[in-house]
Amino acid sequence: MLDRAEYVEQAYLFRSLGERMQRDMPTQELLLALKQEILASTKLPMAIDFLNAELNLTGSMGPAMKRLGHYFTPFQSFVISEAEEDRSRFDFTVAVQILEREADYRAEGATPQGLFMFQFEALCRNRLGYFKGLTAMAQDPIYDEPWREYIISIRVHVGVIDLADLIFLRSQHFRTMRLQRGEQEDQALPPVLFGEKEGQIALSNHHKDTLLLFAAMQRHLNYPLVPKPKRADDAVTAVPQLLRRVERLETRLRLVEEEQKGGIDISQFYQRPPDESEPSESGPGAGE
Numbered sequence: 001m002l003d004r005a006e007y008v009e010q011a012y013l014f015r016s017l018g019e020r021m022q023r024d025m026p027t028q029e030l031l032l033a034l035k036q037e038i039l040a041s042t043k044l045p046m047a048i049d050f051l052n053a054e055l056n057l058t059g060s061m062g063p064a065m066k067r068l069g070h071y072f073t074p075f076q077s078f079v080i081s082e083a084e085e086d087r088s089r090f091d092f093t094v095a096v097q098i099l100e101r102e103a104d105y106r107a108e109g110a111t112p113q114g115l116f117m118f119q120f121e122a123l124c125r126n127r128l129g130y131f132k133g134l135t136a137m138a139q140d141p142i143y144d145e146p147w148r149e150y151i152i153s154i155r156v157h158v159g160v161i162d163l164a165d166l167i168f169l170r171s172q173h174f175r176t177m178r179l180q181r182g183e184q185e186d187q188a189l190p191p192v193l194f195g196e197k198e199g200q201i202a203l204s205n206h207h208k209d210t211l212l213l214f215a216a217m218q219r220h221l222n223y224p225l226v227p228k229p230k231r232a233d234d235a236v237t238a239v240p241q242l243l244r245r246v247e248r249l250e251t252r253l254r255l256v257e258e259e260q261k262g263g264i265d266i267s268q269f270y271q272r273p274p275d276e277s278e279p280s281e282s283g284p285g286a287g288e
Contacts, residue, residue, distance in 0.1 A: 001141050002071070004107050009044045011103035012037075018096040028055050047071050060084045075119055076102070078136035082128050090126050097227040098122050105224040112147055113194055114223045115140070120163070121214045121226045130158050146191045163210050164202040173199025197221060 013034055020030050035048045047068055054064035062081030065072040076099055082088055083095035102118060116137070123133040137143075138151040150170065157166060168174055171194035179185070194202070201220060205213040217223045 002106075003042075005039065006042050006044065006071075007103045007107035009038050009042050011100050011107060013044060013048070014096040014100035014103065018093050018100065021093060021096075027061075028052055031055070043071060073141070074136040074139040075133075078133060079122070079128075082126075090128065091229060094126065094227055094229055101224050101227065106142075110142060112142055112144075113198060114221065115142055116147075116151070117214060117217050118224050118226060121211075124210060124214075125226055125228060131155055134158075147193060150190075150193055162207065164205045164208070164213050167194055167202040167213075168199050168206075170194055171199025171202060172196045173203065 016034055016037070017027075017030055020033075021027070031048050031052045035045050035052075038044050038048065050068060051061050051064050055061060058064075060081075062077055062084050065077040065080055066074070069077075079095045079098055080092075083090045083092040102115070105114065105118065119133075119137050119140075122128070123130060134151055134155045138148045143151065154166060170190060170192060172192050173194075173196045175185075175189075175192060176196065176199075197220065198217070201216045202213065205216060214223075214226070218225055
């Protein structure tokens with residue numbers, strides 16, 4: 001785990017990077033400019049130098065962040081790598097927004113429960129790979145050994161068992177309900193990972209949409225919000241599409257007018273053959 005100042009500067013870096021990328025400037029230039037704004041007392045300027053060097057060499061940041069595993073978490077590297085995939089629909093702007101809010105939450109004092117819900121919702125909303133994503137989550141230093149075992153086990157159960165049930169069975173509320181029914185404390189049960197409130201919310205969202213569970217956690221426990229992918233703005237492409245349609249209509253009207261006047265002159269659609277050069281006088285057959 002890093003100092004709070006590191007997370008504050010990371011949040012500023014990712015937030016500024018996402019905002020300034022709208023200006024269509026190269027990422028290398030943005031990183032060089034942001035390096036001057038970052039506190040020199042942190043280790044982030046050295047990390048920016050390494051990221052910039054790898055960008056110039058390979059054109060990607062994900063592998064460079066993975067090599068800086070002592071500074072960036074595996075989940076951060078995973079998110080950036082997924083955004084840089086050629087076939088991925090995951091927007092890079094959304095990726096840096098996720099890292100910004102995660103860094104903000106860590107600077108405020110993140111809990112394993114809140115960070116787990118945030119990272120898992122980021123995987124769900126952006127349709128990132130659960131196996132690779134959960135593997136990266138389990139390697140985060142904020143999670144201890146019971147948490148890592150729990151996250152690894154979810155890779156098998158996700159999609160088969162509701163996430164609400166997986167949370168409820170590892171919550172303090174589940175243990176409280178067992179005691180209220182008169183059941184004895186079972187030492188063979190796995191350790192509790194979620195509190196009383198998380199268990200109540202999970203039980204209330206049994207067999208409901210998982211996104212409703214995330215929203216309830218955010219309302220009642222002040223967990224960080226995951227940025228949602230923005231829909232494409234149709235107004236940006238509406239004008240060029242309208243112009244092309246008007247051009248096609250004008251062409252059709254012109255053809256109809258020519259047909260009414262006596263026929264369509266199709267010679268205008270012919271491609272003029274290239275001019276053949278005249279045979280030179282000194283060439284073959286010039287004296288004949």
